[in-house]
Amino acid sequence: MSAPLDLEEAQARLLALLGPGNSTTIPVNGSAGRFLAEPAIARRSQPPVDLSAMDGYATCGEGPWRIKGESRAGAPHDKVLGRGDAVRISTGAQMPLGGDAVLVQEDAEVDGFHLTSSAPPTARFIRRAGLDFEASDTLLTVGTRMGPAQIALARAGGLPEVVAYERPHVAIIECGDELCADPQDCPAPKIPAVNGAMLAQMAREAGGETTATGPVPDDADALVRAIEDAAHASLIVISGGASVGPHDLVKPALEAAGFSLDFWRVAIKPGKPLLVARRGNSVVLGLPGNPVSSFVTGFLFMAPAIRKLAGASLAFTRAIPMPLATALPPGGKRREFLRASWTAQGVTPATVQDSSALRPLADAQVLIDRPANAVASEPGAFVPCYPLANGGYA
Ligand SMILES: Nc1nc2c(c(=O)[nH]1)N[C@H]1C(S)=C(S)[C@@H](COP(=O)(O)OP(=O)(O)OC[C@H]3O[C@@H](n4cnc5c(N)ncnc54)[C@H](O)[C@@H]3O)O[C@H]1N2
Ligand code: MOO
Numbered sequence: 001m002s003a004p005l006d007l008e009e010a011q012a013r014l015l016a017l018l019g020p021g022n023s024t025t026i027p028v029n030g031s032a033g034r035f036l037a038e039p040a041i042a043r044r045s046q047p048p049v050d051l052s053a054m055d056g057y058a059t060c061g062e063g064p065w066r067i068k069g070e071s072r073a074g075a076p077h078d079k080v081l082g083r084g085d086a087v088r089i090s091t092g093a094q095m096p097l098g099g100d101a102v103l104v105q106e107d108a109e110v111d112g113f114h115l116t117s118s119a120p121p122t123a124r125f126i127r128r129a130g131l132d133f134e135a136s137d138t139l140l141t142v143g144t145r146m147g148p149a150q151i152a153l154a155r156a157g158g159l160p161e162v163v164a165y166e167r168p169h170v171a172i173i174e175c176g177d178e179l180c181a182d183p184q185d186c187p188a189p190k191i192p193a194v195n196g197a198m199l200a201q202m203a204r205e206a207g208g209e210t211t212a213t214g215p216v217p218d219d220a221d222a223l224v225r226a227i228e229d230a231a232h233a234s235l236i237v238i239s240g241g242a243s244v245g246p247h248d249l250v251k252p253a254l255e256a257a258g259f260s261l262d263f264w265r266v267a268i269k270p271g272k273p274l275l276v277a278r279r280g281n282s283v284v285l286g287l288p289g290n291p292v293s294s295f296v297t298g299f300l301f302m303a304p305a306i307r308k309l310a311g312a313s314l315a316f317t318r319a320i321p322m323p324l325a326t327a328l329p330p331g332g333k334r335r336e337f338l339r340a341s342w343t344a345q346g347v348t349p350a351t352v353q354d355s356s357a358l359r360p361l362a363d364a365q366v367l368i369d370r371p372a373n374a375v376a377s378e379p380g381a382f383v384p385c386y387p388l389a390n391g392g393y394a
Contacts, residue, residue: 004265004272007300007335011316014265014276014301017283020165020311021234027161028154031146033165033207035311040140040150042176043158046132050095054125057108058099059090065115071096086115088119095126097209102126133157143313145207165311170208172199172228174239175223175250176289179215194358195239195294199302201238202295206303207310223253231282234309237302240289242273250286251275258283267372269334270355271297290355296337296367299386319369319384321345326378327362331374339364340385347385 005013023037052058052071059065061083062343071077073092081087081098089095089102103121114300133139139157140150146164154162175198183192193215200210211233216226218241230236241250242264251261259277264286266274270293275286285305287297306314325346338349342365349368350360366385 002265004267004334005263007266007268008337010266010274010276011301011304012264014283014285014305015308015315017262017276017278018235018305018308020309021168021244023165023311024164025161025163028146028151028159031151031164034146034162034167035207035307035313036140036142036144036146037164037165037311038163039138039142040144040154040157040159040162042133042135042137042139043299045130045134046129046156047129049129051127052089052093053096053127054102054104055091055352056089056102056104056106056125057086057121058096059086059101059103059115059121060084060098060102060338061100063103063116063121067110067113067115099126103179111149141313143311145312167207167209168234168309169232170200170203170210170306171233171236172196172203172210172212172214172239173216173223173236174199174212174214174225174289175218175226176240177218181215189306194291195287195289198291199237199239199294199298202298202303203306206306207312208235208306218249220249220253220256221250224257225258227253227259227284227394230280233282235302235305236284237298238284238286239294240287242275242286242288244273245271251321254284254286266297267334268296268300269332269336271300272334274301288355291358292339292355292361295361299388300337300369316389317386319386321382322366322385324348324379324381324383327379328368328374328377328381328383329374331370331372333372335372336370336374337386338368338370340366340368342366342385342387346379347383 052060060081065086069077070088071093076094077087101121101123102125107119109116179193180186180190196212200212203210241248254277259279262276264275273288277284287294308315323346326350338348339360340349369384
């Protein structure tokens with residue numbers, strides 16, 4: 001049996017088998033979660049003209065000033081200001097020609113058409129044309145994931161559509177005789193199937209479209225049929241049956257279906273018995289069945305694979321150094337991903353780190369990346385963490 005691979009080598013070997021698919025033009029408003037296949041180029045400048053950043057008065061020269069009219073957002077003042085002239089102006093309204101500063105309303109003293117000020121007007125409150133971007137600037141590069149801010153930027157750039165990669169199709173298969181499809185019809189010792197639904201949600205969040213099959217019984221023929229039915233997918237993810245037991249049938253089923261094993265086993269905890277196999281363009285990622293092992297390997301392998309298939313320029317999320325709120329004992333032989341909570345005091349690993357335990361996983365806001373053979377760490381020591389959720393409210 002060959003030694004388990006290091007995490008980075010295993011991740012690189014999986015991603016080397018995958019690349020993005022076709023691209024299409026889609027409405028920018030419906031582009032969230034898609035990755036750009038062409039850069040988004042501005043068709044206009046923003047702002048298109050000099051604007052006021054505050055409510056108050058556009059002024060020319062030093063005061064006192066005579067108020068000559070108004071410039072409202074969308075309805076500019078149409079005359080040129082001379083020295084000693086001012087116009088009432090709103091936030092986002094066009095600066096009148098000749099206006100060289102803005103007096104904020106709070107500092108203005110108005111008596112009929114006569115304007116004086118308790119503090120001088122300033123040009124800092126003028127938003128210059130092109131402050132955000134100029135026409136023909138590249139606003140978003142290839143591989144950018146579209147989200148709320150990117151949608152806003154593309155629209156501001158005058159783009160009703162963007163060119164994005166198609167979502168990859170991810171087929172998820174879960175297997176095990178002990179699993180029930182219906183969690184409310186599941187007499188002991190059976191258990192509700194959870195990994196299919198969990199991985200499908202993770203796959204969609206990473207940018208994929210999913211189909212889910214199972215639970216498939218521990219039967220090699222049934223597993224081969226499920227694999228064949230999924231063969232059109234950009235990625236086939238199988239959860240369970242990846243280990244060494246007599247009913248762990250994923251490897252034999254893949255061999256029977258003509259797949260060749262790229263690698264099996266990675267030196268991480270949880271998640272060791274992970275495998276990757278291929279047949280032509282079909283790629284299978286086999287994840288260990290313990291639910292937390294499936295989640296962690298889904299995070300470390302499946303999600304980056306889907307992001308690469310979906311056209312992301314960055315497939316991997318970056319770890320963030322965060323301080324420990326409590327001490328950590330020395331680590332074990334495998335690099336470990338600890339479920340932990342994140343508060344203002346720092347990160348605290350859950351007491352129960354069993355790879356079947358879903359409660360500490362559901363409570364976790366980060367995964368602590370603990371190197372193999374780590375020495376004990378004191379509170380306050382910084383450890384690399386992968387955020388799973390916002391420690392403030394989610
Ligand atoms: N002799 C050895 N035994 C095991 C080893 C080993 O190296 N030598 N590795 C252990 C490790 S580590 C893991 S992880 C598990 C992974 O095993 P499998 O991928 O074969 O997973 P299963 O045996 O099918 O299931 C493990 C566990 O998880 C439950 N499970 C599976 N699928 C689901 C699902 N879709 N929803 C909910 N729960 C699921 C299953 O009932 C088992 O309890 O192997 C160790 N053994
Ligand atoms: O590697 Mo297993 O995933 O420890 O539980």
